[in-house]
Amino acid sequence: MNNISRVGEAGARTTATADGAVGGCETTWNLRLQPVGYPVALESFEMAEIMCDNVTGANLQRPKRVGRVVPWYPAQVLYSQSRYPSLASHVSRAQASGLPGATFDNPLNRNVETAAINLNRSRACGDAPSIAGKSCDEYPLATTFQGLAFGGSRRTFSGCNINAPTNVTGPSGASACMITDSENSAQGAAMAAFYYDYRVLHTDPWVCCTDR
Incomplete structure (x- = not known):
């Protein structure tokens, strides 16, 4: 009837409840409209894909x-420049040099494989110097598919105390820099919480930004 609206809701109930289970679904609304005096009108709307898990x-x-x-929409983690200045500085410089992860159309992808994580970390920071109050930060993070285990070479920036080329640009490789140790530890805790809260699983996309 004219001038009358209808409101509907849709929900999903998952069966992916066992430990380690992952499931997905897509929902489609098929509408059949027949105003008085007019032919039937059919319309179909596809809703966003949903992934459920107990991983x-x-x-x-x-x-x-x-x-x-x-699952296809990258979650975003934010590093505060006021709370973590040396971390945020390294990440922003690394992204400005062309490394991925700053935008939704060029995200990072999580990797949970221990061997690859360790290789990413060792190739970026394995020979980092011992400096009181500092530790080595790598970007892209070791827990991604964009680290040095998957190709490219190490780069750094002036003042980072890392023996690697500076002024390197491009999307391949990883940057390493000695940053404040407490900030590096805080980043680890922040990423664990981020992966948990946003359910970022193996291969899932995510982006990393610093506040301005």
Whole structure:
């Protein structure tokens, strides 16, 4: 009837509840409209793909639980320049040099394979110097498919105390820099919480930005 609106809701109930389970679904609304005096009108709307899982483990006081996300949309983690100045500076410079992860159309992808993570870290920071109050930060992070285990070469910036070429640009490789140790440790905790809260699983995309 004319001038009358209808409101509908849709939800999803997952069966992917066992430990390690991952499931997905796509929802389609098929509408059949027949105004008085007019022919039938048919319309179909596809909703966003949904992924449900029980893969994410517990994180500190946060329990293991089932959750769901839109898997193809990269989640975003933000590094505060006021709280973590040396970390944010390294990340922003690395991204400005052409390394990926700053935009939704050029994200990073999480990697949970221990051997690759260790190789990413060792190739970026394995020969880092011992400097009181500092530790080696690599970007892209070791927990991604964009690290040095997957190709490219190491680069750095002036003042980073890393023996590697400076003024290198391009999307391949990784940057290493000695940053404040407390900030590096805080980044590790922040990433663990981020992966948990946004259910970023193996191969899932995500982006990393610094506030301006």
